[in-house]
Amino acid sequence: MVRFTVLASGSKGNCTVISGGRTRILIDAGLSCRELFKRMKLVGEDPETLDAIIITHEHQDHINGLAVTARKLGIPVYFTEPTHRAWTRWLTPRRTMTYAQWLEQCRKQAAERQAEADSAAEGEADEVEAIAGQAVEATGTDDGAGLETRTTAGLETGATAQTDAPADQPPSRKEDPTWLPAVQYFEAGRPFEIGDIALSPFTIPHDAADPVGFVLKAEGVRMGFATDLGYIPPNVKAQLKGVDLLLLESNHDLEMLRDGPYPWSVKQRVLSRVGHLSNETASEFLSTGYDGQAAYVILAHLSESNNLPELARVSADRALSFRASLLANRLLLAEQHQPLEPITF
């Protein structure tokens, strides 16, 4: 059985759990670990059975609980390399690293994991080797320069934290906020598998390092996953054909955003080609670009300031009403504060 459950969706946190065959994965870890576990139990999913976490992009509402959750469960995290690096930078804003230094840090973390795995006499260190291999390739360019330490006098109370670490060495596992049990890289355009679930990542237009959407496939069921995108380019339209479930952003109502409380610069950002999908754009896609084949259409990432569930629903309903199939296109709205009823196939 395939189960697709949106645990949270919106600018305060995004998390979706998908299970198929013997595999269970989490897409994005925007909830705190505690809240994530609470919501998983609420919908009858056991957090301990998660196999991996997959990250779409490094914005806070998608990665807030990542490190704690991955460490607690001891499971691998799948990123694109630019997203992993952006996440690392976000967690260590006071330390600037050259690319070579960053790779060196990855290599050391991987070596630590390898040593741990060896001492635990576990033979399975595939993922550790994968990242160690990638890091080793580029370490030849390391010029040996120490990590720069930036301080902003008077603003930081924890400024001593990073001065404890020797300048030329990444911090050890315990004090390193970027440490993860295992890291796996994927690339947009290159399908990969995690156990019984196949994932096809595709690039989406959004103001992050290397944001992606997915088509996931398990037990013959195809699920499209596209939030955090400024518009729907042809590559995304093509990917979302023939899905049995479509999760699509319907972020804001254009008028509400224009008249709403956000400063002009933020309004510009949301409206831009690398911002978020409006109800209007989502509906336009549903009425013209989409093939109408999905059993379920889930509207997601609704803004709490610039949208109302009813506006998003009415807009999408109208767009879908032109679809001939009565059985398909059951419309659901993902919520920020409570999980959506699990969808099963």
Ligand SMILES: [Zn+2]
């Ligand atoms: Zn987001």
Ligand SMILES: [Zn+2]
């Ligand atoms: Zn985002």
